[in-house]
Amino acid sequence: MSLFENLFGNATPHKDTKNTLHWIPLTSENQLEEIKNSSKNNSIVIFKHSTSCGISNMVIKRFEKLFTEEHQSLKVYYLDLLRYRSVSNEIAKVFDVVHESPQILVIRNEISVFNASHYDILEINLSRFL
Template sequence: MSIFNKIFGDSDSKGTPQNRINWTQLTQLKQLDEAVEVSNLQIVVFFKHSTRCSISRMALKQFESHYKLSEEEVKPYFLDLLSHRDISNAIAERFGVEHQSPQLIAIKDGKCIYTVSHSDIDAEELQVRVAEAN
């Protein structure tokens, strides 16, 4: 494996999330309503990812390598922006956030409590924000 692939990922993976995090694939608009319901019980996180963007791929790999939250603390959802731009637009409208890619959005009780994009996506900072919100 080349150094480029170690940093940016293998082109065969196309940025598909790894098994390090038990992602729920966000593929249907109705899942947003389900996520809001879940956010009344625990924090929900959306990771919006562009599978053609090396910056997005790098942010995803970095996030996954440092992610330590349990499934009881956070319910993680993964959104492939290229396949589901309609869902991304619905997230932006519903939670009052500007569309970014890559982007991490955390919701609690149906409201956005934290959002970051690009190089600001940090699993350890998310862990701090989750602790503060609970």
């Protein structure tokens, strides 16, 4: 890993073989309809991440550590805010949340049932959304 990546983070989430979190890239506004439909049966998590933000880089690394085998059934979407800001804007509109970064949303039955930003993300009890 380069010095730049060590200081500012990488553009993609960590690739840790011990980690049970499998990120689904969120790159299109069209995926929001898929997320809404999937949320009728299961909770869906969206993690909005700014790759240029030190807080966001620290929070995403700690968030990944919250995942255990128990949480493997959760679908977790990763949104790179710098590349896909229009998708973030559409998330705010579709799920009626104020844009923040970093931010996590839990979607269930087509609505946001939980959202948090910054360090509050790390207080999430993922098990309650299984």
